[in-house]
Amino acid sequence: MSPPPIIIIGNGIAGTTLARQLRKRSQQPILIISKESDYFFSRTALMYVYMGHLSWDQLEPYEQGFWKKNKIDLLRAEITSIQQNEKTIVLSNGERLAYDRLVLATGSTPNRFGWKGQELKGVQGLYTKQDLEQLEAMTPRIKRAVIVGGGLIGIELAEMLHSRGIEVTFLVREKNFWNTVISATEGSMIEQHIVEHGINLKTSTSLVEICGDEEGNAVAVVTDKGEKIPCEFVGLTAGVRPNIDFLKGSDLNINRGILVDDFLQTNLTDVYAIGDCAELRQPKSNRRAIEAVWYVGRMMGETLALTLSGKKTAYQPSHWFNSAKFFDIEYQTYGVVAPEEHENEAHFTWQDPTKLRSVRFSYNPETERFLGINSFGIRLRHERFEKWLNDKANINTVIKQLKEANFDPEFYTHYEQNIQNAWQAQHNLINL
Amino acid sequence: MASTAQFNQSLGKNSGLVLGLLGLALLFFPFFNEEFSHSSLGLITSLSLITLGTLLYSDFLYRGQPAGVKNNGVWFDGLSSRGLLGWFVALALTGFYIALYFYPERLGYNAQGNTALVAFFDPLSKLLNGNAATQWFVYGTLYTLAILLFGVKFIYKYRHNRYQIIRTVSVMFFQLGFAFLIPELLSLFNPETPYFAKDLKNMWPLNYYFFESWHLKNMLNGGNLGRFMLFSGIAMIFIVSPVLTYLYGKRWYCSWVCGCGALAETAGDPFRQLSSKKISVWKFERWSIHAVLVFVFLTTIAVIWSFLSSNPNLSSFSRETFVIGVVAFLLLLMGLIYVYKRKDLDKDALYSFISIGLIIIGTLSIQAFSGEKHILFIKSYTLTKWYGFGIGAAFSGVLGVGFYPLLGSRVWCRFGCPMAAILGLQQRLLSRFRITTNGGQCISCGNCSAYCEMGIDVRAYAQKGQNIVRSSCVGCGICSAVCPRGVLKLENGSVNQRTNLPEFPLGNSL
Known part of the structure; x- marks a missing residue:
């Protein structure tokens, strides 16, 4: 009999990266179990299938033969519990599978804040393949939609629905779009862009309740402004939380997510957690305990692959980076940039007065050390910023050498000179 | 309000479609009416309608739309997703090519006096090169027109992307000037010389008959022009092409100059995701x-x-x-x-x-x-x-x-x-060109791979943090254009270390 495999629960970017990187370094048997899909797909690209940019098979980064060739076993099943003493997991059909090591990479699930009517038909989030299928099935009946929650999934869902000719109202509770991350100036620019795309945007507006008809279909939402907005679909996109409900009552230490140490190990021997569902007991300074983004899932997978192949390695993410796209505006960020200035962080913002383009630098006002950058509409070179951040570069150096970090396609207009001029003018500098 | 705009848009698009199809239908009339096949006015009307219709259609398709990636509904449209319409167009195009290559007389070609479609183009042919039309003249004219009109549409579609605009203007220029007008006019002004290829950019081995005996003889007997074409043809192969491919990759030819590439990039753009x-x-x-x-x-x-x-x-x-x-x-x-x-x-x-x-x-x-x-x-x-x-x-x-x-x-x-094979070998081994992957920013979405017309799985490289240096890449730049996270950049740089594969993509301190 073959030895029990390393079992990975979840075939998202974290679980898949782990399996791939582990296979490169070790011949241990690997089994990935997913409730959601037969094969790994790019969750971040679900929207492109709905909009007709991609077919479903184009969402899958590896051909189906890849898994067999690399001896990574796949199983479509739901697990109900972990029997840590016997080192087995129990599937929903009662079957038990023994593991050598167990890795939980179960991802997130959309937040639901107990709104009245949130269980009605036509009310959903967008996270899983099943969410997409449900939305697709529903679409012919949707004329008007309301989206609740001003974050990344909210704006993507707005773009998706709009692309299918649906009238979209977008409720953002905060004064500005995504104001937990970007500044009011940046938020206003994005808001203007959202409106230009034909979305009915309502900031500082919260959902009070969702109204249904006698058949249980959503027919309208009521906002805290007392407005009743008729609709056939309500998208709930007020963030995500770790998808760990099935683990409640187990011996695992759980807070908001599954608590893990620096080596991504849970309190149970031979049980690990990575990706969105993992909560670091001791996150690094400037980093959060749960970082539900693609890149973190990937990096945790890479790290754990080293540990499980015999090279015990702590999770050590380098400088923060992220990216998104708001309709036609691309966003990239490197390092630390708070939404607004504070004691240890000064900001310099440059905005193209005519085009939807802006850059915001953050730096220490005392030492002038460069801390991070937000860029909208200008592509920046990751490698260059990684190096500046590692070198603890001075803000003046970064602004002076900014051209080296430009990553826009050839022949694009360059804005580095304008940015430098604005910086010099603001600080009364003659030369950088 | 939105619906009025939508109504106007579809009205404009459909008018363009109708006008264009009407112009296309006029090209079939000469098959049924011999008198019409000699009508210059008929030809002018037909080509004008096709032009007007295509421009109108493109204008309304993108008018009032914010500039940006325009791939909504690509997989819902039968034409671009191998649906019924796609198969129909494929069948029609294939039929046309079979007639063109193997049964030109069905199109009306006759050395003693053209009829039908080929006769329809006689007046334009006489104007440009002084002779009656051949099936190749008809083909060349329609081919050039397609590149120009769908080139305009492509520029409209990618108006936010200056690389795409300049590249498309380049293929339109080389097709209209080098492939079409200059050779026709050179024939007009050198009526006594025997036939030889006068499209400077159409070099061997893409022009496979360049070194054939009759062609060599005709060039050698073709006066100064013939000798010029012979020497410049050889210089293109051994000097111009290697130097440009070293500096810029094979894109200098395949997606900036070449006629086959020009049609693929313009009229063929709606089909790139099918590779x-x-x-x-x-x-x-x-x-x-x-x-x-x-x-x-x-x-x-x-x-x-x-x-x-x-x-x-x-x-x-x-x-x-x-x-x-x-x-x-x-x-x-x-x-x-x-x-x-x-x-x-x-x-x-x-x-x-x-x-x-x-x-x-x-x-x-x-x-x-x-x-x-x-x-x-x-x-x-x-x-x-x-x-x-x-x-x-x-x-x-x-x-x-x-x-x-x-x-x-x-x-x-x-x-x-x-030609692509030769340029590809050089691009792989000795060129400054590569598509740079931006550190760890790839989200494996697959837009780059999907819209690569050459069938390169761009994502497979990007998600590993590896640059893309592939023989087949023609450097059209669409992968970079459709990337939602700013991960891909076509650029020329040092020949060394173009293809390093990092152990992990950037972002992890391992």
Whole structure:
């Protein structure tokens, strides 16, 4: 009999990266179990299938033969519990599978804040393949939609629905779009862009309740402004939380997510957690305990692959980076940039007065050390910023050498000179 | 409010569609009415309607739309997703190509006096080159018109992307000027010279008959112009092309200058996502493109050899000198690649390397086993005819363009073009060009791979943090344009370390 495999629960970017990187370094048997899909797909690209940019098979980064060739076993099943003493997991059909090591990479699930009517038909989030299928099935009946929650999934869902000719109202509770991350100036620019795309945007507006008809279909939402907005679909996109409900009552230490140490190990021997569902007991300074983004899932997978192949390695993410796209505006960020200035962080913002383009630098006002950058509409070179951040570069150096970090396609207009001029003018500098 | 705008948009689009189709339908009238086939006004009306209709359609398609990626509904539209409409268009195009290559008389071509469609184009042909039209003139005119009109549409679609705009203006310029107007006008002003190719950019081996005996003779008998075309043709192959490919990659040709590329990038743009990204298809691609490469080399060497055999007075060197020269050149090439680029011989490049070896063996066999009229026991005429039929017509035309709506827009460029194979080898081994992957920013969404017309699985590289240096990449830049996270950039830089594969993509301190 073959030895029990390393079992990975979840075939998202974290679980898949782990399996791939582990296979490169070790011949241990690997089994990935997913409730959601037969094969790994790019969750971040679900929207492109709905909009007709991609077919479903184009969402899958590896051909189906890849898994067999690399001896990574796949199983479509739901697990109900972990029997840590016997080192087995129990599937929903009662079957038990023994593991050598167990890795939980179960991802997130959309937040639901107990709104009245949130269980009605036509009310959903967008996270899983099943969410997409449900939305697709529903679409012919949707004329008007309301989206609740001003974050990344909210704006993507707005773009998706709009692309299918649906009238979209977008409720953002905060004064500005995504104001937990970007500044009011940046938020206003994005808001203007959202409106230009034909979305009915309502900031500082919260959902009070969702109204249904006698058949249980959503027919309208009521906002805290007392407005009743008729609709056939309500998208709930007020963030995500770790998808760990099935683990409640187990011996695992759980807070908001599954608590893990620096080596991504849970309190149970031979049980690990990575990706969105993992909560670091001791996150690094400037980093959060749960970082539900693609890149973190990937990096945790890479790290754990080293540990499980015999090279015990702590999770050590380098400088923060992220990216998104708001309709036609691309966003990239490197390092630390708070939404607004504070004691240890000064900001310099440059905005193209005519085009939807802006850059915001953050730096220490005392030492002038460069801390991070937000860029909208200008592509920046990751490698260059990684190096500046590692070198603890001075803000003046970064602004002076900014051209080296430009990553826009050839022949694009360059804005580095304008940015430098604005910086010099603001600080009364003659030369950088 | 939104619905009024939508109504206006679809009204405008549909009007354009109707006008364009009406213009297209007028091209069929000459088949039924001989009198109409001689109507200049008819031709003007038809081409004007096609032009107006296409421009109107493009205008309303993108008017009032914010600038940005415009791929909504690509997989819902039958034309762009191998639906009924796609199959219908493929069938119609294929039919046209079969008539064009094999039954030109069905289109009305007749050396004694054209009828039907070919006669319809007589007035324009006489205006431009002084002669009655041929089926090739009809084809060339429609081909150029398609590039110009769909070029405008493409520019409209990618108006936020200056790389795309400049590149498209370039292909439109080279098609209209170099491929169409200049050769026609040169014929007009040199009526007494025999026919030879006057499209400077259409070099060997894409122009497979360049070294054929009749063509060499016509160039040598074609006065200053003929000799100019002969020398510049050779200079293009041995000097201009290697230098530009070193500096900018094969894109300088394939997606900026080439006529086949021009049609693929403009009229073919709605079909780019149909190219297969399967590894098995990539394997097939390696075999087929190198088979064509070996075939075109041997055919060319054979025809030059037989030309030198039968025309010893027209050249300053003998056929033996020629064979020794070719073999020495190719051996030197192989030697240099082996010494300096051994490490870079991935599968694509290795196949090219082996192909050169096969060509050497083939060349020596020609010398050993051929007579004056027989190359390797086959008539040299038969050999070139096979090539013209199999590769020139069936592959590049019927399959290459006819199957746009089924297999994507670069079937010929990917699986057949010997020019692409040569440029590809150089691009892989000795060029400053690469597509840089931006650190760890890839989210594996797959837009880059989906919209790569050459069927390169761009994502497979990007998600590993590896740069893309592939023989087949034509540098169209669409992967970079459709990337939602700013991960891909076409650029020219140092030749060394273009293809480093990091252990992990950027972002992790491991």
